[in-house]
Every structure is written in C-alpha cells, then in structure tokens.
Amino acid sequence: MAVTKADLADALYHELGLNKREAKEFVELFFERLRDALERGEDVKLSGFGNFGLREKNSRPGRNPKTGEAIPISARRVVTFRASQKLKQRVEENSKLLGDKLNMLRVQVNAGSG
Amino acid sequence: MTKSDLIDVLAVEQPQLIYRDVELAVKGLLDRMASALSEGERIEVRGFGSFSLHHRPSRVGRNPKTGAAVEVPDKYVPHFKPGKELRERVDRAIKR
Numbered sequence: 001m002a003v004t005k006a007d008l009a010d011a012l013y014h015e016l017g018l019n020k021r022e023a024k025e026f027v028e029l030f031f032e033r034l035r036d037a038l039e040r041g042e043d044v045k046l047s048g049f050g051n052f053g054l055r056e057k058n059s060r061p062g063r064n065p066k067t068g069e070a071i072p073i074s075a076r077r078v079v080t081f082r083a084s085q086k087l088k089q090r091v092e093e094n095s096k097l098l099g100d101k102l103n104m105l106r107v108q109v110n111a112g113s114g
Numbered sequence: 115m116t117k118s119d120l121i122d123v124l125a126v127e128q129p130q131l132i133y134r135d136v137e138l139a140v141k142g143l144l145d146r147m148a149s150a151l152s153e154g155e156r157i158e159v160r161g162f163g164s165f166s167l168h169h170r171p172s173r174v175g176r177n178p179k180t181g182a183a184v185e186v187p188d189k190y191v192p193h194f195k196p197g198k199e200l201r202e203r204v205d206r207a208i209k210r
Binding site for chain 2: 043
C-alpha cells in the first residue's frame with residue numbers, strides 16, 4: 001500500500017506528539033507551501049531529499065493515442081524532481097536487499113497490463 | 115525556497131507550535147518519505163504528486179579514464195510524477 005497524507009500525519013502524531021488535527025493540518029500546509037513556491041516560479045531545494053525545479057517546454061505536435069488524430073501540445077511549464085545524492089544512495093543500498101520484492105512487484109504489474 | 119525557508123514560513127503560520135517542533139516536523143516528514151521510498155513503497159499525495167522507484171537495468175559502462183568496459187549493475191532510482199493540481203497551477207502561472 002502506498003504512503004498517503006494520512007500516514008504522514010500519523011508519523012507526526014506518533015513521533016512528535018502533535019495532536020491529530022495539528023498533524024493533519026501540518027501535512028496539508030507543508031505540501032501547499034511547496035506548491036506555492038513552484039507556482040511562483042521558485043525552485044524548491046530540500047537538502048537530503050531532493051530538488052524540485054521548473055522547465056519550460058516548447059509546443060510540439062502530439063497525437064491522440066487512441067484515434068491517431070494529430071493535436072498540437074501547447075508550450076507549458078512543468079515540474080521536475082531530482083533526488084539528492086543521499087536519497088539515491090539510500091534507495092540503491094536498500095534496493096539490493098529489496099531486489100526480490102521489487103522484482104515481484106514488476107512482474108505483477110507487467111502481468112496486469114499484458 | 116530551501117528547507118530552512120520552508121521551516122520559517124510554516125513556523126509563522128503555525129504559531130501554536132514552537133520553532134523547534136516545526137523544524138522536527140519538516141525533517142520528520144522528509145525522513146518518513148525517504149524511508150518509504152528506500153523500502154520500495156510508493157508515496158501518493160493527492161494534488162501534489164506521487165513518488166515511486168524506477169528500475170534501471172544493468173548495462174555495460176566504460177571507465178572514462180581507461181576506456182575499460184565495466185558492468186554497471188541494475189538499480190532503482192526515485193521518480194516523481196507531479197499531480198494534477200500541481201501541474202495545472204504551475205502551468206497556469208505562466209499563461210496568466
């Protein structure tokens with residue numbers, strides 16, 4: 001099961017002793033401030049976790065994958081994420097141990113979509 | 115915006131919490147997210163986006179100094195997919 005805002009609020013409740021309402025509000029506000037900064041065009045740098053940046057994309061021709069009809073994709077600004085070295089390392093070290101579990105998940109996903 | 119800017123803003127908005135608690139809460143959230151990912155768990159935050167791992171298969175790389183072929187083992191890397199609200203707000207901001 002994926003980690004959700006409710007799980008993150010639970011962590012604040014259990015580990016920091018915020019009450020449940022405060023914890024829920026804090027999690028909402030945390031993500032809202034990140035969205036705000038990105039909306040203003042500001043990059044967000046969270047050391048030890050990663051950086052959220054913005055990229056301007058030019059318009060390009062696209063297609064409706066179902067009908068094959070050509071539709072132009074307008075120029076847009078998109079959010080990108082680069083994990084920090086520390087997070088990448090943590091994932092890599094663990095994924096050696098997790099290899100089997102993750103491989104199993106991939107097989108299930110592939111079987112599901114095939 | 116850096117992590118300490120974020121802590122400062124949240125501390126002003128949450129005056130019932132002392133600064134130290136806001137700092138611990140921000141670090142706690144990021145740590146909870148990092149540990150979920152390193153355990154192969156997805157994170158899904160409605161309106162913000164989802165974090166998951168992408169698999170990079172093993173490949174033959176080269177030592178840039180000697181040119182010797184080296185096998186680079188497969189690995190998992192963190193990936194972020196922005197959610198609908200974030201995508202729309204960021205994009206709308208330049209179209210206004």
